[in-house]
Amino acid sequence: MRIVAVRLASIARVGLKAIVRNPMRSSLTMLGIIIGVACVITMVAVGSGASQSVQEAIGALGTNFIMVIPGVVTQSGAHIHGGESTLTEDDVEAIRRECPSVAYVSAGVRTGGQVVAGGLNWGTTIYGADVDWPLIRAWNTSQGEFFTAAEVRSGAKVCVIGAAVAEALFPDGKAVGQVVRVNNVPFHVLGVLERKGGTTMGTDQDDQLVAPYTTVMKRVMGTTRIGIIYVAAVSPDAVARAQEEIEALLRQRHRIAEDQPSDFMMRSQEEIASRAAQSSRTMSLLLGSVAAISLLVGGIGIMNIMLVSVTERTREIGVRLAVGAKARHILLQFLLEAVILSVVGGALGVALGFGASRVISKIAGWPTIVGLGSVGLAFGFAALVGVFFGFYPARRASRLDPIEALRYE
Amino acid sequence: MALVELADVVKVYSMGEVEVCALAGVSLAVDAGDFVAIMGASGSGKSTLMNILGCLDRPTSGSYRLDGIDVASLDPNARAEIRNAKIGFVFQSFNLLARTSALENVELPLIYGTGAVGGGERLRRSAAALAQVGLEGREHHFPSQLSGGQQQRVAIARALVTDPAILLADEPTGNLDTATSREVMQVLRALNAAGKTIILITHEADIADWARRRVVLRDGRIVEDVITGREVGVGGAA
Numbered sequence: 001m002r003i004v005a006v007r008l009a010s011i012a013r014v015g016l017k018a019i020v021r022n023p024m025r026s027s028l029t030m031l032g033i034i035i036g037v038a039c040v041i042t043m044v045a046v047g048s049g050a051s052q053s054v055q056e057a058i059g060a061l062g063t064n065f066i067m068v069i070p071g072v073v074t075q076s077g078a079h080i081h082g083g084e085s086t087l088t089e090d091d092v093e094a095i096r097r098e099c100p101s102v103a104y105v106s107a108g109v110r111t112g113g114q115v116v117a118g119g120l121n122w123g124t125t126i127y128g129a130d131v132d133w134p135l136i137r138a139w140n141t142s143q144g145e146f147f148t149a150a151e152v153r154s155g156a157k158v159c160v161i162g163a164a165v166a167e168a169l170f171p172d173g174k175a176v177g178q179v180v181r182v183n184n185v186p187f188h189v190l191g192v193l194e195r196k197g198g199t200t201m202g203t204d205q206d207d208q209l210v211a212p213y214t215t216v217m218k219r220v221m222g223t224t225r226i227g228i229i230y231v232a233a234v235s236p237d238a239v240a241r242a243q244e245e246i247e248a249l250l251r252q253r254h255r256i257a258e259d260q261p262s263d264f265m266m267r268s269q270e271e272i273a274s275r276a277a278q279s280s281r282t283m284s285l286l287l288g289s290v291a292a293i294s295l296l297v298g299g300i301g302i303m304n305i306m307l308v309s310v311t312e313r314t315r316e317i318g319v320r321l322a323v324g325a326k327a328r329h330i331l332l333q334f335l336l337e338a339v340i341l342s343v344v345g346g347a348l349g350v351a352l353g354f355g356a357s358r359v360i361s362k363i364a365g366w367p368t369i370v371g372l373g374s375v376g377l378a379f380g381f382a383a384l385v386g387v388f389f390g391f392y393p394a395r396r397a398s399r400l401d402p403i404e405a406l407r408y409e
Numbered sequence: 410m411a412l413v414e415l416a417d418v419v420k421v422y423s424m425g426e427v428e429v430c431a432l433a434g435v436s437l438a439v440d441a442g443d444f445v446a447i448m449g450a451s452g453s454g455k456s457t458l459m460n461i462l463g464c465l466d467r468p469t470s471g472s473y474r475l476d477g478i479d480v481a482s483l484d485p486n487a488r489a490e491i492r493n494a495k496i497g498f499v500f501q502s503f504n505l506l507a508r509t510s511a512l513e514n515v516e517l518p519l520i521y522g523t524g525a526v527g528g529g530e531r532l533r534r535s536a537a538a539l540a541q542v543g544l545e546g547r548e549h550h551f552p553s554q555l556s557g558g559q560q561q562r563v564a565i566a567r568a569l570v571t572d573p574a575i576l577l578a579d580e581p582t583g584n585l586d587t588a589t590s591r592e593v594m595q596v597l598r599a600l601n602a603a604g605k606t607i608i609l610i611t612h613e614a615d616i617a618d619w620a621r622r623r624v625v626l627r628d629g630r631i632v633e634d635v636i637t638g639r640e641v642g643v644g645g646a647a
Binding site: 006007010011014017021315316318319320321322323324325326327329402403406 | 460463465466485486489490492493494498500504506508509513517518520521522526527528567571
């Protein structure tokens with residue numbers, strides 16, 4: 001054992017010296033691996049940073065959030081919205097009463113409309129909602145107040161507006177207390193909602209107007225059917241349970257036979273989040289595989305240089321064989337050389353990747369997360385590349401005939 | 410029993426369809442402490458004989474015993490061990506590793522030896538071998554910083570470091586001028602005087618005259634095998 005260890009150390013030292021002796025060639029060889037590993041780490045860092053900010057943005061919407069929308073999902077997955085909504089105010093009341101996993105529930109409607117104030121007008125989305133809506137969406141007013149239960153019951157012409165609408169119609173910032181007209185119906189502005197920014201789907205959440213659903217249905221839309229039910233489960237863990245309770249309740253209330261599809265659908269924030277997470281994972285994977293290809297190219301660079309090196313050092317190999325080196329010693333020497341190159345290159349690449357991620361964070365204002373997993377993966381892959389691409393040249397070296405090798409010019 | 414015993418060694422190379430007979434039945438015995446020069450024109454088979462003597466190649470038929478071991482039938486790994494332990498090579502073109510110090514060049518065979526030799530012991534033995542060829546103080550010079558004669562002496566030190574049974578010198582003065590050739594041959598003669606068995610391959614008669622015995626090959630056969638004696642060698646080289 002001692003003999004083997006001593007010899008292994010000597011052979012490793014021989015490989016190391018060959019690297020040190022050709023600093024220019026060695027560093028150029030390593031460059032491929034350095035860039036490859038740095039790419040993997042940076043790309044994965046950017047990807048996971050993006051996915052984390054998406055998750056945070058979604059989390060800000062309220063993780064307990066569930067929407068119930070009318071319509072049927074066919075077996076092929078298509079959403080058919082035929083004719084009148086089947087959801088009623090009684091359904092809302094039933095959910096509030098009978099679903100223990102539901103904390104808040106709010107009837108809602110949605111329509112588009114032109115909002116006019118003074119000489120300015122602005123096209124936006126008009127939402128009708130109940131008093132619990134701020135609790136469900138985890139969304140408060142930054143100025144003024146939300147409307148009250150009494151205002152909802154009486155169908156009062158009051159509203160709160162999103163930050164973008166406030167900016168467009170009241171550039172002086174004094175929106176509260178003013179009057180806006182929606183389809184010629186005057187609404188008192190009670191408050192302005194906190195700024196939330198864009199959704200993951202690309203719409204601006206701050207571009208909306210929220211009024212009591214009763215008012216919107218009667219005055220703006222002229223309908224008696226509600227378009228949507230907003231629900232908040234008692235906790236994020238209870239979302240699935242709440243969905244089951246709502247489903248069972250509404251199917252029973254709408255008298256839907258067991259083999260028939262429901263005439264409504266539910267979307268939970270969790271579903272939306274997982275879909276967004278999936279798309280950002282796909283993005284990470286894409287970036288990662290592009291980076292992995294560059295690592296592969298780096299490996300081919302190592303193989304190229306090692307093959308040149310074997311040819312260049314044919315005589316050296318001949319001498320080593322003549323003085324008693326066995327084929328496996330030569331194999332080991334060249335293999336170790338390739339592995340040392342790729343591992344050192346990998347380590348430098350990890351450092352460079354860290355640096356590049358920092359720089360990208362600074363410049364793009366984008367969070368990047370350098371995970372231990374991606375560091376380990378890139379590093380391990382680099383070592384593997386070294387072994388894989390080092391093996392062929394090393395085997396070629398070890399199979400040289402000593403007589404031929406000594407005669408090689 | 411002789412140190413080197415070749416009996417009826419034949420070596421046939423097949424070059425495609427043509428078979429070339431490089432050695433056509435060579436029998437040779439070399440005693441321990443002898444100094445033999447093997448001569449011959451190019452194509453006489455002396456390089457083939459050298460490769461077989463050096464366990465770099467195997468005879469097609471015939472037997473080869475080195476220091477009592479039948480080496481004709483050994484596999485490549487076993488031959489590598491024999492080369493390491495029993496044979497020291499000196500080549501025409503020195504074959505030193507570039508950008509590697511004299512000491513590290515000499516150390517080379519010890520890395521692959523079967524005995525456990527630690528780094529300190531390796532350096533001590535390498536330095537001793539360099540001293541034996543008169544190169545104290547040059548341990549850390551690179552080959553490019555040494556003269557041709559000095560480089561060949563480093564190569565001789567490398568051949569000596571494992572204390573092999575025979576020293577095989579293949580045209581050791583082929584790349585050197587007359588004065589430097591003398592320097593190298595004097596080192597070899599001193600080693601022989603100290604008891605080392607040396608087999609020298611050359612095509613130059615004046616170099617062969619440094620040896621005690623001359624073996625001449627022609628067309629793969631030994632055509633002459635005579636004792637020339639040392640005194641002739643001194644005169645021939647002068």
